Amino acid sequence: MPTQIPQEWTRFILKDVTFVNLMMRHIYNVLIVANPYDAFMLEDDGRVEEKIYNEYAQLGLRYPPTFTQVSTIEEAEKILNSTKIDLVICMPGNADNDAFTVARSIKQKFPDIHCVVLTPFSHGISKRMENEDLSIFDYVFCWLGNTNLILSIVKLIEDRMNIDHDIQAAGVQMILLVEDSIRFYSSILPNLYNYILQQSQNFATEALNRHAATLRMRGRPKVLLARTYDEAIQLYEKYKDNCLGVISDVRFPIHAHPEHQGAMGGNKEEKDPEAGFKLLEAIRREDEYVPLIMESAESANRERAEREGFKFVDKNSKMLSVDLRHLMEEHMGFGDFIFRDPKTHQEIVRIHTLKELQDNIFKIPADSMLYHVSRNHISRWLCARAIFPVSNFLKHVTWHKLQDVDAHRQIIFDAIVQYRHMKNLGVVAVFDRGKFDRYAHFARIGDGSLGGKGRGLAFLDNIIKTHPDFNRFGGATVQIPKTVVLCTDVFDQFMEQNNLYDIALSDAPDEVILHHFLEAQLPDSYIADFFTFFEATHSPIAIRSSSLLEDSHYQPFAGIYSTYMIPNLDDKYEMLRMLAAAIKSVYASVYYRDSKAYMTATSNVIDQEKMAVVLQEVVGQNHGDRYYPTMSGVLRSLNYYPVGEEKAEEGIASLALGLGKYIVDGGQTLRVSPWHPHQIMQLSEMETALRETQTRFYALDMKRDVGSDFKVDDGFNILNLRVKEAEKDGTLRYIASTYDPYDQIIRDGVYEGGRKVISFCGVLQQDVFPLPEIMQMSMRYGAEAMRRPVEIEFACNLNADRTGDFYLLQIRPIVDSKQTLVEDVAALPDDECLLRSHRSLGHGIVDDVSDVVYVKYDNHFTAMNNPAVAADIERINRQMIDEGRGYVLIGPGRWGSSDPWLGVPVKWPHISAAKVIVEVALKNYRVDPSQGTHFFQNLTSFGVGYFTIDTNQSADQGGMVRKDLLDAMPAVEETQYVRHVRFKRPLRILMDGTKQEGAITMLNVE
Known part of the structure; x- marks a missing residue:
């Protein structure tokens, strides 16, 4: 029977790691001091700056250093006095002053600048270095003309500059290289860095978009180089909680003399033939799991190393770098995670991504699971991939503390799910079929804009993430629905490939435009993405418009375009057909007559509009049909x-x-x-x-x-x-x-x-x-x-x-008018007012309206004719738009209701030229004012006044309207249900949004 999982491992909260503050300290400017021949070789043959730049670009690294080359100490000092130099590299000099002389001269005058010596290895140089004090230099390297070494030098120094901060901030890992042979570490470091940087590109694929991928690469392991036993132990003790692995030579000095604490290239200190074993044995006593790799030119050391549980690499092997890569891949968590049979060591399952680990964790045979869990392999693999929150959590759930394979499976699964959910919040991921599942959240297809609704959803997602107290209530979750946005470039591609602009921009009826759009083809390349989305949602899907202009800060196009919903079906191909038709129908709605009228009312050009489409699970529950x-x-x-x-x-x-x-x-x-x-x-x-x-x-x-x-x-x-x-x-x-x-x-x-x-x-x-x-x-x-x-x-x-x-x-x-209102609206005398309301929406002054359109109502009014009223008003509104006029609209009941018994069933485009809309409550027809709909979003966005008048109350309570005055005026147009009158001079509309007072005055009206 499985062990009960302790509460501490079931109720955990993973804290997110931000990569944006990692690797903040860089080597920006490098000064190379070299003789003219080497300078020429670097510049012309090696093209060091171009190579380094290309190397950085290829690896997705930012901030490549710039290089300045000089050939004398005097030139170097001139540059150092005038420019901020971060690193000086001294190369083989002239006959009379070699690299060491140059470097020492520079360090004496500029002691705080990083200084590295590159030297070729001849018999004479080796003899010279035996008596050379190298302590003032950061490092000494063997120069064989390989420009990759310069990239490694820059990275090695940057790693040392950033390690303390990055471990503290994010738990970044460290690989310790212990080697005193200048020749050897000069050749192994470029290979090591090349491999680590390639791996960082691979694990960056766990990111949800390109920007996040670039940032994740900053979480790659750091490399630290130690050249004596003392230095190695000191670095290990300092960073042991974040040590990904140790690669150590066997024969190197134990103690460093004080004057040799720097580059340690000389042989003043005798090398200890057992130093590597002493070091790795000491580390193993501290940590039973950390991978330890021994490298030696003495093949006799292999047997002892493997007997003591260390991995071994032969320095004499032509396959050295390949062998080292394989060991790092297998034991330090690089590359794919391979679940193996503990007896035969055969591969059972190969895991490429975090989602694959989540999908397979319950399928792994128990003995293989036990083998890997008891050796902390999964935690280390996650660490190497910079998934620090999960890794740090699992690192402490050891086999000693919990000896139950199935409990470990569940804990690993829960931690991954929580991490993926946390990473998704507030991030617009690039849609990836390999990662999108029921634990994924928000993704985009395409590179264009998300549109208004899409932006709003991404913004909401971010608000939830930045305010954790949304989820402080037990039994209540706050989130956005699972969402995929088809960006505006998908719309552009669809419109162009199907030649739809001619019919779309024509005056064809809406049904004809829709028919043409439904006949068109969406690109087949999205079919697999849609199937992945179906599998992840298991619910009906809403297909919502998200245009560029919709829900923008200053022009909310609310409720103008369409939103369709399709049911979830077992037949996914039928569901795909419905989804494609719905997307095309949303695209078509951009070009419907109402949309075009709205565009005109808002002074926008229809061909500036572009449509993104939000695919979103419909919130709800199934109740039969x-x-x-x-x-x-x-x-x-x-x-x-x-x-x-x-x-x-x-x-x-x-x-x-x-x-x-x-x-x-x-x-x-x-x-x-x-x-x-x-x-x-x-x-x-x-x-x-x-x-x-x-x-x-x-x-x-x-x-x-x-x-x-x-x-x-x-x-x-x-x-x-x-x-x-x-x-x-x-x-x-x-x-x-x-x-x-x-x-x-x-x-x-x-x-x-x-x-x-x-x-x-x-x-x-x-x-x-x-x-x-x-x-x-x-x-x-x-x-x-x-x-x-x-x-x-x-x-x-x-x-x-x-x-x-x-x-x-x-x-x-909600875009509010910022017009200043000086008058006290409530203090205006009634005899100056055409109408007044004590329950008004809107703020500001309008003084360019002369027209009033009103429904002919009396105390025997019936709502039966409201649909006919709507048709009359739509026609008059179109005339008003053509003439560039605004008007005051007055009528009983609720404007814009879909229920004609509650009021006149107009849509916003049918009354879009109205500057003030008045709802009147009659004795026999009382409807509470509507609020909170898309309709009223548009009212407030355009600063349109909305007045409520209740004729059942006294004027000072319910407001008043001088209908007698309107009835007495000659009509510009009159139908069975509607009258349109025009004043000779403009009316003055005043709205106080803070006190809900509104009035229309006739002071200057004749």
Whole structure:
């Protein structure tokens, strides 16, 4: 029976590592002092600067050093006095002053500059060096004309400069090379660095985009060179917690004389033939797992080394660098991770990526798993790949502490999943079929823009990541849905390859444009990506517009383009056909008549618009043939209708059962301030609660086979259902109250019989789920991050056990007019006003409007004719656009409602020239003002005034409108339902958004 996993290893939090602050100290300027011959060889034959630059570019490294070459000490001193030099390399000099003389002269005058000596190895030089004090130089290297050595020298010094900070900041690893032979370390270091830098390119593929990949390469292991036993032990003790492995010679000095603590090239100190064994044995006593590699020219050392558990490399072998690479690959975690059979050592499974390790961890045979876990191999492999949070965590879950193979599997799996989720948050990854799965998060296909919605989602994701207290509530998660964005370059490619611009920019009807788009072909290269997305989501998919202009900071194009939803099907090829049709339908919606009218109203050019498409899992749960979330909502961080203790700056939420499209379409929602969840005006009286709460909701039709039969109306497969249908699904448990007709009372909770009132009582008043707190944080952090008021869409699934998942779907700015308003609007006398409202939205002054368009209403008004009213107003609005005129629009009920019984069912493009929109409540026709829809996002974005007038109250309470004056004026145009009148002089529209006071004055009107 498996061991119980201790809590400390099940409840862990991985802290992210940032690579941006690693490798911050660089060698920027190198001075090479060489005789003219060597200088010529470097410049012309070796082309050192070009080679180094190419080497850096090829390895994806930044900041290649620049090189200055001189040939005399005097020239060197001149440069050093005038330029900031980070490193001096002294090469073989002239007959009378060799490299050592030059280097010593420079160091005497500039003791703080890094100084390296390159020297050829002849018998004479070797004899000379026996008596040479090398302590003042950083290193001495053997120069055989190999320019790769210069790259290694730069990297070796940079590693030493950065190691303390980088270990502290991120847990970067160190490889210790112990070698006193100048010739040998001069040849092995270029090979070692070449291999490590190549490996860093490989592990950079774990990054989610190119920028992150470049940064991850900064997490490569550092190389430190020790030339004596003392130096090696000192470095090991200092960095042993971050030691990836040790490569050591056998014969080298034990103690360094004080004057030889630098380059240690001379032979004043006798070499100890046992030094390597003494060193590795001491390290093994400290750490039973760290890989130890011994290299020696004495083949006799092989047997002893292997007997003591060290790996061995023969220095005499022509395959030396290859043998060393293989050992590092196998034992230091470089390359692929190979699960082996512990008896035969045969390969069982080869793992290339972190996701492959996650996918295979439960399939590895137990004996192989035991072999690797008990030797800490997995932790080391992760370390070499710069996946430090998981590596550091697993390093402490040793076999001694937990002797259960399956428990180790689970711990490794959980740690990887948490790490991948953490890395995905707030990052727009490049879509990769090898990495995208149910633990992946947000990715892009293409290199173009993400568009407005795509940017908003990426921004929301980042807000969640930077504020961990979003997830401080037990049983409540806050996240964005799994998302893939098809960038705008995919749209460009589609439009050009299918020659669609002619038909798109023509005046053809919407249906004709849609037909042409549906006949066109999307590139086949995305098919495999879409299948990967299907496998990762297992839910219906929303295909949402994300245009360049949509949801931008100053021109929110909210709700203009289409959003389609497709069900999740077992037949993935049928699902692919539906997805392709939906993407093409969203593309087509850019060129519909309403979109073109909107473009004209906003002074934009249609061919500047480009469309990205957001593919996103639909938030919700399956209920037989329908799919919907427990609740959807729209948050606005400015409340233009504060009631009771509410304040304008506290914001407002509109909540509804089912899909959020119901709110956007102007359906009946519950209006609540997240700071005052117990004070809900709609629930204050029983009659109001029964009349003004939600009676219908939207759900996705899961059984309708839409095929490619897509319509211009993006809601063609959305079900409009009665609330009692949701009662059958069990989704009302925490969001409804029950009306008892016998006792004439509304009780919180769902009971047998009686009408269900969507009151959200469980989440607002009974703390079933921390919805008010999450809404408060969303508004506060969203508005702080955008530096302006915001509108946020969300959806939430609640479970029977009171847990839930809160999904942020979209964020966009509310753009407020900054016009200064000097007048006190409330103080204006009534006889100067055409109309006034004490509940107005908008801020500023408009003084260029002379036209008023109003619905002909009286106390016997009926909503039956509202669809005909909408058609009249759409036509008049088009004329107004053609003439470049704005107007005041007045009518009873709610403008923009999809339910014609609640008000005139216009869309924004049908009234886009209106400067003020007035909703009038009549005695026999009272509809609460709508708020929080896409419609009102556009009102506030364009600074359009929105006035509510209630004729059932006195003028100083409900406001007033001089309809008698309008009726008495001659009409520019009059239909059965609508009148259009024009004043000789412009009206003056004043709006005070802070006090919700609005008025239209006629002071200068004749």
